Amino acid sequence: MTENFEPTIIGFTCNWCSYRAADLAGTARMKYAPNVRLIRLMCSGRLDPTFVLRALSSGADGVMITGCHPGECHYIEQNYKALRRYLLLKRVLKGLGIEPERVKLIWASAAEGAKFASETTAFVEEIRKLGPLNWGKARDQLPVISEPIQREEVAA
Amino acid sequence: MSEKKLERVGVYVCHCGTNIAGTVDVVSLAKWAEEKLKHLGVVVAREYKFMCSSLGQELIEKDIKELGLTRVVVAACSPHLHEKTFRTAAKNAGLNPYLVELASIREQVSWVHTDKAVATEKAKAVVAGAVSRVIENKALEEIKVPINPNTLIVGGGIAGIQAALEIANAGFHVYLVEREPSIGGHMAQFDKTFPTLDCAACILTPRMVEAGTHPNITLLTWSEVVNVSGYVGSFHVTVKKKARFVNEELCTGCAICQEKCPKKVIDDVFEAGLGYRKAIYTPFAQAVPKFPVLDKENCTYFIKGTCKACEKFCPTQAIDFNQQDQYVDLDVGNIILATGYDLFDARRVSNYGYGRLPNVFTNLEFERLSNAAGPTSGNIVLRDGKTTPKSVGIIHCVGSRDKNFNNYCSVICCMQGLKFAHLVHERTGATVYNFYIDMRTAYKAYDEFYQRVLEEGTLFVRGKVAEVTDAARYEHEKGKLIIQVEDTLIGKQRRIPVDMVILSSGLQPRHDAKAVGKQFGISCSTDGWFTEKHPKLDPVATMTEGIYIAGCAQGPKDIPSSVAQGAAASARVLDKILQKEVALEPIKASIDHDKCSGCRICNGLCPFNAIAFIEDDQVSDINPALCQGCGTCVAACPAGAISGTGFSDEQIMAQIDGLLFRNLLPVEA
Numbered sequence A: 001m002t003e004n005f006e007p008t009i010i011g012f013t014c015n016w017c018s019y020r021a022a023d024l025a026g027t028a029r030m031k032y033a034p035n036v037r038l039i040r041l042m043c044s045g046r047l048d049p050t051f052v053l054r055a056l057s058s059g060a061d062g063v064m065i066t067g068c069h070p071g072e073c074h075y076i077e078q079n080y081k082a083l084r085r086y087l088l089l090k091r092v093l094k095g096l097g098i099e100p101e102r103v104k105l106i107w108a109s110a111a112e113g114a115k116f117a118s119e120t121t122a123f124v125e126e127i128r129k130l131g132p133l134n135w136g137k138a139r140d141q142l143p144v145i146s147e148p149i150q151r152e153e154v155a156a
Numbered sequence B: 001m002s003e004k005k006l007e008r009v010g011v012y013v014c015h016c017g018t019n020i021a022g023t024v025d026v027v028s029l030a031k032w033a034e035e036k037l038k039h040l041g042v043v044v045a046r047e048y049k050f051m052c053s054s055l056g057q058e059l060i061e062k063d064i065k066e067l068g069l070t071r072v073v074v075a076a077c078s079p080h081l082h083e084k085t086f087r088t089a090a091k092n093a094g095l096n097p098y099l100v101e102l103a104s105i106r107e108q109v110s111w112v113h114t115d116k117a118v119a120t121e122k123a124k125a126v127v128a129g130a131v132s133r134v135i136e137n138k139a140l141e142e143i144k145v146p147i148n149p150n151t152l153i154v155g156g157g158i159a160g161i162q163a164a165l166e167i168a169n170a171g172f173h174v175y176l177v178e179r180e181p182s183i184g185g186h187m188a189q190f191d192k193t194f195p196t197l198d199c200a201a202c203i204l205t206p207r208m209v210e211a212g213t214h215p216n217i218t219l220l221t222w223s224e225v226v227n228v229s230g231y232v233g234s235f236h237v238t239v240k241k242k243a244r245f246v247n248e249e250l251c252t253g254c255a256i257c258q259e260k261c262p263k264k265v266i267d268d269v270f271e272a273g274l275g276y277r278k279a280i281y282t283p284f285a286q287a288v289p290k291f292p293v294l295d296k297e298n299c300t301y302f303i304k305g306t307c308k309a310c311e312k313f314c315p316t317q318a319i320d321f322n323q324q325d326q327y328v329d330l331d332v333g334n335i336i337l338a339t340g341y342d343l344f345d346a347r348r349v350s351n352y353g354y355g356r357l358p359n360v361f362t363n364l365e366f367e368r369l370s371n372a373a374g375p376t377s378g379n380i381v382l383r384d385g386k387t388t389p390k391s392v393g394i395i396h397c398v399g400s401r402d403k404n405f406n407n408y409c410s411v412i413c414c415m416q417g418l419k420f421a422h423l424v425h426e427r428t429g430a431t432v433y434n435f436y437i438d439m440r441t442a443y444k445a446y447d448e449f450y451q452r453v454l455e456e457g458t459l460f461v462r463g464k465v466a467e468v469t470d471a472a473r474y475e476h477e478k479g480k481l482i483i484q485v486e487d488t489l490i491g492k493q494r495r496i497p498v499d500m501v502i503l504s505s506g507l508q509p510r511h512d513a514k515a516v517g518k519q520f521g522i523s524c525s526t527d528g529w530f531t532e533k534h535p536k537l538d539p540v541a542t543m544t545e546g547i548y549i550a551g552c553a554q555g556p557k558d559i560p561s562s563v564a565q566g567a568a569a570s571a572r573v574l575d576k577i578l579q580k581e582v583a584l585e586p587i588k589a590s591i592d593h594d595k596c597s598g599c600r601i602c603n604g605l606c607p608f609n610a611i612a613f614i615e616d617d618q619v620s621d622i623n624p625a626l627c628q629g630c631g632t633c634v635a636a637c638p639a640g641a642i643s644g645t646g647f648s649d650e651q652i653m654a655q656i657d658g659l660l661f662r663n664l665l666p667v668e669a
C-alpha cells in the first residue's frame, strides 16, 4: 500500500545548531530526501507539542524535531526541556493511537551537515515504512493543491 | 480563514544565477505563487537573477512603494546570509523590516535536491509556508543596548596580545586573561621564526612589555574565566586569579627566590619537558609580568611543612603563603577568544617511537633545544646532552593529514621543518633529511625560503614514513635510528639511518576548547576549532554577537595570520565600541498579566532568570533585558499567557499550514 507513498514531513530546527547544519548540508551540496520541510525556531525549547499535533493533524506524516546536542544549547539547557516534552509527547501520541515513531528527535551541531542530511533521509525512510498517517479526516478534506511529487529522484 | 483584511504580499524569487534556477523552475514558482497564493494576499510575485543585487533590492523597494506592499517574502538563500539585506531594503522603502521573511530555497532546496520537478514542488511548499507566516508577522522595533567600552581578551599568545594592543592604543580598556604565569603563548618558546629567521624573543618581547605596561591593559595572568553571563554590550565575567603566593605589590622580580628554592621540577610546559624550573618560578627570563608563581603541588613547604627558603631570602617580604585564590568580576561589552592550540601528542603515532626511542624529539622540544635561552643554551645535541648529531631526519605531518588522527593540514609544519633544517645545518653541519607528503610553502617569501634550504643541501624524501626503529639490519645502521619510508618519487622502499629524528607534531584544538566554547556560547567545528561566522567573509566573528575569535583558536595558522586575525578582531570590537550602542533582535517573550493564572510553571524554566513572580498581583513577569528569546517559556505556559515576538504561535502555526499546502486555492478553482 505504501508503494507510491511519498511522506510529507515537517522538521523543526533551532536557529543555532540544526538550522545551521541544514545550511551547511546545502553549502556542501549534500543530497538528501526532499520530503522534509523545515521551520526555524530560536531553540528546540520553543517547540510547543501542539505544533507537532497540529502538523500531524494537518497532513504531515511525521515530524522531525532537531536541536543542539545536549549541553550545547545556545540557551544553556533548553534542549533538555525539549527532550522532556518529546518523551511526554510520544506517550500522548501512543494514547491517541498514533505510532510514536512518527516523531523523532535528532541532535545536530552546526558542524554536522552530513549528519543532518543522513538523518533526514533515514527518517523519511522510516516514515515511508509506516505509511501515510491520515489522521482524522484532515488529509482527505484538503483541497487538491498541487501535482503529486514524483518518485524517481527521492533516493538520490 | 476568517474575514481578516488581507495583507498585500510581494513574493520575490531569486535565481541566484544558476544556483537556484538550475534546480528549481523559478519562473513557474513565481507564477504559481501569484496565482495560487492570491487568497493569502499575494499581489505580486517576481523572479530575478540576483535579488541581493542593488537592482534586485530596488525592485522590491519600488513595489513596496508603488504597490503598497505590507509584507515581503524573498525566496532565496539562507536567512543567515541575506536576511539583513532584505530587511534593510524594506526599511529603506518605509516598511518595517520585521515584515519580511526569507524562504530558503537554495540551502534547503536547490543545493540538496537534484530532480527539478521535486525541487520545484518543495520550493512551492517553502514559499507557501513563508507567505502564510509573514502575514502573521508583527512590526517590531530593534532594541538598542549600550556597549560597555571595556573588552575581555582570553589568551595572551601573539594573537591575543596584538588584539589587546590595538584596542588599548585606540584608547579603550582591555582585560587580558592568561592561564599561564606569563603572556607570550607558543611563540615565546621558539628560537627563530620562519621565513625571516627573526629571533622570536626579539620580536615578541617588545610586544609583551608593551602589553604589560600599557595603561589601558589590565593583565590577569595565572587566571581563568570561570563564569560568563549577559550579552553583547554588557557581559559579566568572573575571573579566577589563582594564588601566586607572591604579593605583586611588593615583588620586584629580582628572582632571588627562584635561585634559592631547593626544589627542582621538570618543566613540562615551557621547556617541553627538556629542562627544569624551580617550585617558585617565572617560566622564562622575559616573562610578563615579572612576578613568579609558587607551584603549590611541588613546593616543599606545602608538602612537608618546612622550607620557606624563598620567604627567608626575599628582600621585600613578597612571599605570602596564605594567599588565596581571588575572584574578580568584570563588566565588558565585547570578548575576544585567542586561546591558541595544543600540540598533537606524538606518542599516539607509536611506530615513530616518541617516548620510547630517546633520540626521537618533538618539534616543540627541538625549539627549546635550539633556543639560546633553552636547557642546552642552544646546542643541538642528542638526549645524552652532549653528542652532536651527524644526521637528522625531520618527519612532516605527524598526526596531520592522517585519517587515523587529524584529517586537516596543520599549515605550519612544512615551513617549520624547513626552519629546523636550516638551523641544524647552520649549527651542526649535519646531513638533514625532510620526509614530506607534499611541500606546502604558500605565502609571501615562503617558497623562497624553501629554495634557500634546498640550496643549503637539505635532502628531501617524498613519502609518508612507515616507521622509526632502532633495530639495525645492517652494519651501518648499528646505533642509529632507522627511518623506513617509501620514496614515492623513485618508487622504492628506503631505510635511512640517522642520529636524531624530529617529529613535526601537528596543531590541534585546545583540550578544553569545547568547554571554553560552551562557556562563551560559541560552537566548535567537527575538528574542534572555534567556528567563525563565515569561513570567508567573517572569519573572526562568531554566531554569538559580541564574541570574536583570533589566532590558532580558529584553526591552524602561522604567526603573521594570527597577528592579522588579532588585529581584525580588535577592529570589529572597536567598531562596536565606537557605535556606543548595538541593535539587538527584538525577539523576546512577554506575559499577558490578564491571562496569567499565577501557576508559576514558567518561573523555573528560564536559564537567564528573566521570569519573576509578582507577589502583589500574583502573576509572573518577564524582564526583557534578561530574556534571550529562546521561547521555552512560551511553549510551556498552560494558560497561553506568554507570547514571543518574531516566533509567535500564530506565525508558527501558519507556517505549518503553509508548508503542508493547507489553505491553498484548489488547482481548478
Ligand SMILES: Cc1cc2nc3c(=O)[nH]c(=O)nc-3n(C[C@H](O)[C@H](O)[C@H](O)COP(=O)(O)OP(=O)(O)OC[C@H]3O[C@@H](n4cnc5c(N)ncnc54)[C@H](O)[C@@H]3O)c2cc1C
Pocket (backbone or CB within 6 Å): B154, B155, B156, B157, B158, B159, B160, B177, B178, B179, B180, B183, B184, B185, B186, B187, B190, B192, B193, B194, B195, B223, B224, B225, B338, B339, B340, B341, B343, B363, B364, B367, B412, B416, B419, B510, B516, B550, B551, B552, B553, B557, B558, B559, B560, B562
Ligand atoms: C614547533 C612550532 C614552530 C613554529 N614556528 C613558527 C614560525 O617559525 N613562524 C610562524 O609564523 N609560526 C610558527 N608556528 C606557529 C605559531 O606557533 C602560531 O601561529 C602562533 O603561536 C599562534 O598564536 P596564538 O596566539 O593563536 O596561540 P598560542 O600561542 O597558543 O597562545 C594562546 C594563549 O592562550 C592561553 N590560553 C589558552 N586557553 C586559555 C584559557 N582557557 N584561558 C586563558 N588563557 C588561555 C595559552 O596559555 C596561550 O598563552 C610554529 C608552531 C610550532 C608548533
Ligand code: SF4
Pocket (backbone or CB within 6 Å): B260, B261, B262, B263, B279, B280, B294, B298, B299, B300, B301, B302, B306, B307, B308, B309, B310, B311
Ligand atoms: S616554599 Fe620552599 S620549596 Fe616552595 S618556593 Fe619557597 S623555598 Fe621553594
Ligand code: SF4
Pocket (backbone or CB within 6 Å): B588, B589, B605, B606, B607, B608, B609, B610, B611, B622, B626, B627, B628, B629, B630, B631, B632, B633, B634
Ligand atoms: S523566552 Fe527563554 S529567555 Fe526569554 S523569558 Fe522565556 S525562557 Fe527566559
Ligand code: FES
Pocket (backbone or CB within 6 Å): A014, A015, A016, A017, A018, A042, A043, A044, A045, A066, A067, A068, A072, A073, A074, A075, A078, A079
Ligand atoms: S539553541 Fe539549539 S537547542 Fe537550544
